[in-house]
Amino acid sequence: MSPVPAAALLGGLAAAALLADRTVSVAVIALLLLAVCMRAPRRRRWPYLVGTLASGLVLFLFSPLLGSYGGVVYWEGPSIPVVGVLDVTSTELGEALFQGLRLAAVGLAFAAYALLLDHDRLLQAGGRLRRSVLAIALATRLVPTLERDAAGYVEALRGRGVEVSGLRGGARLLSPLLAGSLERSLNLAESMEARGFGRPGRTRAPRPAWRRIDRLAVAAAVLLVFGGAVWL
């Protein structure tokens, strides 16, 4: 499938998850996207999956404590200033599950976009929006680049006998990671300028034409958005 229809389809699934009212619909979308993400190599997919699923889980675990939706009370805790009484009710659990799945579905759609799409071809399809699409493509690559940089810092520290563990150890790497990204972006910008980027009169390499499956994917994306709002 061409990357533009694939991106549209992933966007349609994310939009449907956001617009749907039923937990089971959102769960099916999340499971479908999870299955899609599992096609990526294990080494690349795990940070995305852990990040996305952990975020959904955190939302599921904590939002019942803070919400007040009534229903059957399963647990009642202390009263906290501003927040009020901490309790967990049947309605709050249902709502938490719904919101957790919704967050996971949107996160998984992004993970599938980052892991499986050919961003180069997406960029080439950008046409007049090429600069914006280039910025998005480079930003998407930031995640694996940061991951690789972080692994490099940890290895260099371990090579000196310094173990990096826990939140404090990770926090120590934030500043060099940020500074390294800025340095890298300057080098990349210099290289792009030297290769003529930004010069008027640019052309585009020929791209393969859309196939039937690509047109079907775009139609499905539109249908998903509509269906998410009306039926799901």
Added chain:
Amino acid sequence: MALVRVQGLTYRHPDAEAPALDGVSLEVQPGELVCVLGPSGSGKSTLLRALAGLVPHFHGGAFAGRVEIGGIDTRTTRPSELAGVVASVFQDPEDQVVFSQVENEVEFGLENIGVPPEEIRGRAAAALESVGAAHLAGRPTPEISAGELQRVCLASALALGPELLLLDEPTSQLDPDGARALFELLGELQLAVVISEQRPSLPLEYCDRVVFLEGGRVLLDAPRDDAVRWLARNRPAYVETAPEARAGEEVDGEVVSLLDDVSFSYGGETGVESTSLRVRRREIVALTGPNGSGKTTLAKLAAGLLEPGLGRVERTGRAAYLSQDPGRYVVAERVDEEVALGIGGDLQRARRALGLVGLDGLESRHPRDLSSGERERVALASVLVTAPDLLILDEPTRGMDPDRKSALAALLRDGAGRRATLVVTHDVAFAAEVADRVVSLARRREAVHA
């Protein structure tokens, strides 16, 4: 008529006190291969950037004098407008890659300079073919080796069909065979090439002319043969002779590191397979071999940074590992604090280690404010300071000028009695100078001891 004409070029980086280039004048003729030599920080990379128009357009700073490429004044022309006439390949290939697929990366410049769409694919394929990288088309750029990525960057530059090719240390990631193949290719190209190098033996074999920079000034601009004579008289470290074999007495210290029939794979891809290696105290072992032969993997296994899938790794005492990338030694806010990270923050010891590598006076600077050569030395001090029983250095001479290399060899020899040392290197001359024993890895084969 000269293709490149530089007249009285003086350039100072923003916020710098001293000029990086000071009154530089030179000419390059069409088809000429010019090698720019000089110590770290002498202005080689800045000169190349000035020829590409990136200095001053991209970097700012104070610029005086005149640079003309094919009659085009770089002060009045943006670097992007010079693309196609000039093409550059910078030091670090990873920082130049825009796209995630090899062929798209090569096509990027062609699209930017407005090559007709029907010609783009063919020219990109031909450029990849010319650097021996046709097999990489279709491969994702994050998954190919640094040496392969360097070829892709070169193909991206050649695809533009430039009249002037600027190469900043293009062999830094290549094994000796790959480096020679590159120079043979450069010799066949019908275009002017200006190449900055820290490993001078190959450039001196292939170039037409040598420019030697020091402190931003041109000390020498002469045809190759005259230049070799001048270097032999004035900068002998740059004229590498055939490496002399060190006295071949076998070192009989205790075995500090033993790798017995080890194998390791990254996912499904083999890193090393059934390889054995032994390093004794008081011994310096150089580990050499072509790109992709598993040298770094073996070094990391010896350091305990990787666990073998099969086989046995034994080590006596503490190991320290110097990564290939000095950019990984910039975690702390000050140079002395960076060096002290591995010794519980002992700043006195850290400062002594900095003195050993010639960085006195830079203790309070931020590691990122240092030049690349200085960063290399901070990294070296960071591992030496830990006084390890097993010292492992991965490509320690990358980006290092010949004088600094000799100093490093002397430093390693001085401390060799206290530890076992394993040096991973592509630099044959350095290996011969420093090592008691050379172990060559063939691609995915067992180690061959010499």
